[in-house]
Amino acid sequence: MQLTFTEMHAPTVGLAIQVDRQLYTEQSDFQRIDVFECEEFGRFLTLDGYMMLTERDEFIYHEMMVHVPLAVLGETVRKVLVIGGGDGGCVRELCRYPHIEHIDLVEIDERVVAVCREYLPTVACNLDDPRVHILYQDGLKYIRRIEDEYDLIIIDSTDPFGPGEGLFTMEFYGNCYKALRAHGVLVNQHESPFYKGDALACQRAHRNIVHSFELSRLFQAHIPTYPSGHWLFGFSSRGVHPVRDLKADDWNARGIETRYYNTNLHKGAFYLPNYVQRLLEKVEE
Amino acid sequence: MQLTFTEMHAPTVGLAIQVDRQLYTEQSDFQRIDVFECEEFGRFLTLDGYMMLTERDEFIYHEMMVHVPLAVLGETVRKVLVIGGGDGGCVRELCRYPHIEHIDLVEIDERVVAVCREYLPTVACNLDDPRVHILYQDGLKYIRRIEDEYDLIIIDSTDPFGPGEGLFTMEFYGNCYKALRAHGVLVNQHESPFYKGDALACQRAHRNIVHSFELSRLFQAHIPTYPSGHWLFGFSSRGVHPVRDLKADDWNARGIETRYYNTNLHKGAFYLPNYVQRLLEKVEE
Numbered sequence: 001m002q003l004t005f006t007e008m009h010a011p012t013v014g015l016a017i018q019v020d021r022q023l024y025t026e027q028s029d030f031q032r033i034d035v036f037e038c039e040e041f042g043r044f045l046t047l048d049g050y051m052m053l054t055e056r057d058e059f060i061y062h063e064m065m066v067h068v069p070l071a072v073l074g075e076t077v078r079k080v081l082v083i084g085g086g087d088g089g090c091v092r093e094l095c096r097y098p099h100i101e102h103i104d105l106v107e108i109d110e111r112v113v114a115v116c117r118e119y120l121p122t123v124a125c126n127l128d129d130p131r132v133h134i135l136y137q138d139g140l141k142y143i144r145r146i147e148d149e150y151d152l153i154i155i156d157s158t159d160p161f162g163p164g165e166g167l168f169t170m171e172f173y174g175n176c177y178k179a180l181r182a183h184g185v186l187v188n189q190h191e192s193p194f195y196k197g198d199a200l201a202c203q204r205a206h207r208n209i210v211h212s213f214e215l216s217r218l219f220q221a222h223i224p225t226y227p228s229g230h231w232l233f234g235f236s237s238r239g240v241h242p243v244r245d246l247k248a249d250d251w252n253a254r255g256i257e258t259r260y261y262n263t264n265l266h267k268g269a270f271y272l273p274n275y276v277q278r279l280l281e282k283v284e285e
Numbered sequence: 286m287q288l289t290f291t292e293m294h295a296p297t298v299g300l301a302i303q304v305d306r307q308l309y310t311e312q313s314d315f316q317r318i319d320v321f322e323c324e325e326f327g328r329f330l331t332l333d334g335y336m337m338l339t340e341r342d343e344f345i346y347h348e349m350m351v352h353v354p355l356a357v358l359g360e361t362v363r364k365v366l367v368i369g370g371g372d373g374g375c376v377r378e379l380c381r382y383p384h385i386e387h388i389d390l391v392e393i394d395e396r397v398v399a400v401c402r403e404y405l406p407t408v409a410c411n412l413d414d415p416r417v418h419i420l421y422q423d424g425l426k427y428i429r430r431i432e433d434e435y436d437l438i439i440i441d442s443t444d445p446f447g448p449g450e451g452l453f454t455m456e457f458y459g460n461c462y463k464a465l466r467a468h469g470v471l472v473n474q475h476e477s478p479f480y481k482g483d484a485l486a487c488q489r490a491h492r493n494i495v496h497s498f499e500l501s502r503l504f505q506a507h508i509p510t511y512p513s514g515h516w517l518f519g520f521s522s523r524g525v526h527p528v529r530d531l532k533a534d535d536w537n538a539r540g541i542e543t544r545y546y547n548t549n550l551h552k553g554a555f556y557l558p559n560y561v562q563r564l565l566e567k568v569e570e
Contacts, residue, residue, distance in 0.1 A: 006301065010325045011324070011325075012302065012303035012323060012324045012325050013300070013301070013302050013303070013325045013326075014300075014301045015298070015299075015300060015301075016291065016298070016299045016300075016301045017297065017298050018297035018298070038297060039296070039297045040295045040296075040297050040298045040480075041298075057479075060558070194342075194507075194509050195325075195509075220507070222479075222505070222507060222513070222514060222515035222558070224479050224480075224513035224514060224515060228507070228509035228514055229507060229509060229513055229514020229515055230507035230509060230514055258559055259558070259559050259560045260558040260559060260560060261558075261559070262556070262558070262559055262562075264556040265556040265557065265558060265559075267552075267553065267556065268552065268553025268554065268555070268556035269553065269556075270553070271547070271549040271550040271552065271553035271554075272550065273345070273507070273544070273545040273546075273547070273550060274543055274544050274545060274546070274547055274550075275544045275545060277547075
C-alpha cells in the first residue's frame with residue numbers, strides 16, 4: 001500500500017509525501033484539521049490540506065519569526081501578541097526569553113490548539129507557561145480595540161484565503177500599527193516570492209503593510225516543506241531597523257541555542273534576490 | 286491525460302511536475318538525457334532522471350556559480366575552466382565579462398551539449414563565443430595534467446553518483462588546487478544540507494575540499510526545483526576570502542544585470558544556518 005499526501009504548490013507542481021498514517025482528521029467550525037505521520041518529516045499538520053508545519057523543519061519557521069525581532073528589540077519586549085499560531089511554535093520560542101512577561105495568543109480555532117497539544121507536543125510544549133494567555137477569538141476583531149499595548153506582534157497566519165484572509169488586509173495592518181507601542185515591531189509570515197499565486201499574495205500583503213508602517217523590510221528563510229522552499233517574513237516598525245538596530249552581542253550573550261537562527265544569518269536574511277526586490281518595489285510607491 | 290514527472294528528493298518525498306510533453310530522450314554513452322516541457326517551469330533537462338535545470342529558475346544557480354567568484358576576483362580572471370556544465374549556463378554568465386579571455390569547458394558527454402544547443406537555446410546561447418573551447422573529455426582525467434593555469438575553476442557537476450562521482454573526490458580537488466594559479470578560486474556545486482542523502486554527500490565533499498584548500502567556505506541559494514530548495518556551493522582558495530575580498534563597488538560599476546545575484550546577497554549567502562554549520566564543522570578537523 002502507498003498512501004501519498006500531495007500539496008499542490010502551483011496548478012501543475014506538487015510535493016508528494018508518502019504517509020505512514022493519518023493520525024487525526026476533523027472538520028472544525030473554521031477549517032479541516034489533519035495530522036499525518038511520515039518517515040521523512042515525522043508528524044505534520046495541515047489546515048484545509050495546506051502544510052502548516054512538520055516536526056522536522058518547523059524550527060526554521062519559528063526561530064525566524066521570533067528571534068529576528070527579539071535580537072533587535074531585546075529587553076524592551078515585555079508584552080507580545082501572537083495572532084494565529086495555535087500550534088504553539090512561536091510561543092515556545094518566545095518563552096525562552098525571561099524578560100517577556102506576557103504573551104497573548106489570539107487563535108480563532110480552539111480545535112487547532114487542542115489537536116496540537118495532543119499530537120505535536122514538541123511544538124505546543126510551552127502553551128501552559130503562566131505568561132501565556134490563550135484567547136479564542138478572531139484576531140481581526142481582537143486587534144480593533146487595542147491601542148499602544150504590545151512591544152511585538154507576530155502574525156503567524158495561514159495563507160491569505162479561508163480563515164486567514166482578513167489577516168492580510170490594510171485595515172488589519174493599520175490596527176496592528178495602532179496596537180503597537182512606539183518602539184514596537186510587527187513580524188508576519190509573508191508567503192513566497194516564487195510561484196505566481198504566492199508571489200501575488202506576497203506583493204498584495206507588502207502593499208498593504210507599507211501603507212501602514214514607516215519602515216517595512218522582508219527577510220527570507222529556507223523552509224523545505226513550504227512551496228518553493230523560499231519563504232518570506234515581514235518586519236515592520238515606525239523606524240526600528242532590522243539590521244542597523246540589531247544588537248548581536250546582546251543576543252549572543254543570552255546563550256539561546258538555536259538550530260537555524262544566528263545573528264550573522266539575521267543580516268543575510270534581509271539581503272533579497274533582485275527578482276524579489278523588484279516584485280516588492282512595484283507596490284512600494 | 287496526465288503525464289507526471291516525479292523526482293524523488295528523499296526515499297519517500299518527491300516533487301511531482303505535470304508535463305506537457307517529452308521533447309527528447311536518449312541513452313548516451315554516459316547517461317540518460319531527457320528534455321521535457323511543462324507549464325510551470327518551461328523546458329527542463331534531466332540526466333538519469335535527476336533535475337539539472339529548468340528554464341524558469343536556472344538563472345539562480347548559474348548566476349550564483351559565476352558572479353560570486355567574479356565579484357571577488359574581478360579583472361584578475363582571464364582564463365576559466367568549467368568542468369561539466371555542458372548545458373552552457375555557466376558559460377553564458379562568464380561571457381558577460383569582457384576581461385575573460387579564455388574559457389575551457391570540459392564536458393564528458395558530447396550529447397548533453399548537442400541536446401542543450403537544440404532544446405535549451407536560452408541556456409546554451411554563448412557556447413559559440415570565440416573565447417569558449419569545448420573539450421569532450423573526462424574532467425577527472427583532464428585536470429591531472431594541468432598546473433598553475435586557471436584563475437577560476439567551476440565544477441558544474443551532476444550529483445556524486447554516476448558520471449559525476451569522481452568530481453567529488455580528494456584526488457580531484459587536489460588536482461584542481463594544482464591547476465589553479467596562486468590567487469585562483471574553485472567554485473563547486475555542493476549539494477543540499479537538508480535531506481539525509483544530500484547532506485551526507487555535502488559533508489563528504491566538504492571533507493575532501495578542506496583537505497586540499499587553505500580556505501573553504503560554503504554559500505547558499507534558494508533554488509525551488511532542487512531538493513529542499515536549499516542549495517549549497519563551495520568557494521575554495523589559498524586565502525582569497527569570499528566576503529572580505531569582495532569588491533562590491535567594482536562589480537556594481539560593471540552594470541551587469543542579474544535577476545538573483547547582487548553584492549549584498551553575496552555576503553548574506555555565506556551566513557549559513559546553525560544546523561548547516563554543524564554539519565560542516567564535523568568534518569573540518
